[in-house]
Amino acid sequence: MRIAFLFAAAFLASAVEMVEALTIVLAVGITRGWRSTLIGVGAAGVTLAAFVGALGPALTFVPINALRLVVGGLLLAFGLQWLKKAILRAAGYVPLHDEAGIYAHERAEAESAGREERAGLDWYSFTIAFKGVLLEGLEVAFIVISFAADRGGSVAISAGAAAAALLLVTTVGVLVRAPLSRVPENTLKFAVGLMLTTFGTFWGAEGAGVDWPGSDAAIPVVLGAYVLVSLALVQLLRRQRLAPAGT
Amino acid sequence: MRYVVAFGRFWWDFVVGDDWLVAAGLVVALGLTALVAHHAVAAWWLLPVAVVGLLVVAIRRALP
Numbered sequence: 022m023r024i025a026f027l028f029a030a031a032f033l034a035s036a037v038e039m040v041e042a043l044t045i046v047l048a049v050g051i052t053r054g055w056r057s058t059l060i061g062v063g064a065a066g067v068t069l070a071a072f073v074g075a076l077g078p079a080l081t082f083v084p085i086n087a088l089r090l091v092v093g094g095l096l097l098a099f100g101l102q103w104l105k106k107a108i109l110r111a112a113g114y115v116p117l118h119d120e121a122g123i124y125a126h127e128r129a130e131a132e133s134a135g136r137e138e139r140a141g142l143d144w145y146s147f148t149i150a151f152k153g154v155l156l157e158g159l160e161v162a163f164i165v166i167s168f169a170a171d172r173g174g175s176v177a178i179s180a181g182a183a184a185a186a187l188l189l190v191t192t193v194g195v196l197v198r199a200p201l202s203r204v205p206e207n208t209l210k211f212a213v214g215l216m217l218t219t220f221g222t223f224w225g226a227e228g229a230g231v232d233w234p235g236s237d238a239a240i241p242v243v244l245g246a247y248v249l250v251s252l253a254l255v256q257l258l259r260r261q262r263l264a265p266a267g268t
Numbered sequence: 269m270r271y272v273v274a275f276g277r278f279w280w281d282f283v284v285g286d287d288w289l290v291a292a293g294l295v296v297a298l299g300l301t302a303l304v305a306h307h308a309v310a311a312w313w314l315l316p317v318a319v320v321g322l323l324v325v326a327i328r329r330a331l332p
Contacts, residue, residue, distance in 0.1 A: 090298060095283065097294050097319065102285040105326045114331060159282070218319060225298050226315045230305035233312050243316055250320050254327060 045153035048127030061150030093225020100217030112258035
């Protein structure tokens with residue numbers, strides 16, 4: 022069951038980030054041409070794969086408790102950021118991510134940008150696609166690598182999950198040739214935030230020397246508790262936002 | 269020098285995000301958990317409670 026959770030966390034995190042990267046890539050590619058854009062995407066993909074390929078195996082040499090403590094802390098830092106934003110969006114305090122709006126903005130920027138050739142490439146298309154994919158993919162790369170804290174081939178499993186999500190989003194993107202604005206991004210981000218926070222808690226505490234009651238069985242219990250607290254916070258914040266001023 | 273500062277700022281934003289207090293709280297919570305666990309006291313409940321508390325603090329600080 023733990024492996025299924027790891028797979029789901031890496032798959033969903035990757036899918037969400039790739040939907041955002043796809044919006045940028047589509048806007049630049051459709052507006053300015055595909056050659057330089059796709060070379061930028063490929064260069065970012067190779068950079069991320071090299072990052073995971075180099076750091077993932079190296080982490081297997083770090084003492085397991087120290088690794089779990091650091092990875093737990095990092096996953097908690099990421100998870101709480103995702104969860105906070107998802108709760109604020111669900112409660113209506115922060116607007117939902119608008120892929121169609123971002124797409125229109127990126128297209129306008131791409132149309133107005135000047136044309137500069139470097140190394141035979143349209144430099145604007147290359148750098149925007151490279152930066153978009155690299156920055157959106159970096160957090161996924163960290164999440165994949167951090168699953169080294171689980172040992173037992175979990176980096177390979179989570180890298181496979183991220184690759185599957187990348188393939189799915191790319192296929193859908195090629196088919197529809199438009200930003201995937203109907204993907205329930207905030208629901209996915211909510212789920213990813215909950216999973217990262219749960220794994221961060223589990224490994225962080227283990228790294229600190231805690232023995233969880235029930236061992237792995239504690240993971241769904243912690244997850245369930247965080248789901249309940251998060252949903253209660255959303256309800257509380259919605260009521261607070263809708264309450265007339267002064268009451 | 270400008271690149272070093274930009275590099276440091278990027279990683280700070282990436283890991284710590286927009287609320288340093290929550291990141292500092294996480295470090296304290298993990299340290300406290302280690303301290304309690306090493307005195308052979310059941311400490312499994314401490315981190316989840318701290319995480320819920322930090323989530324509430326993070327949301328309160330982010331509200332307009």
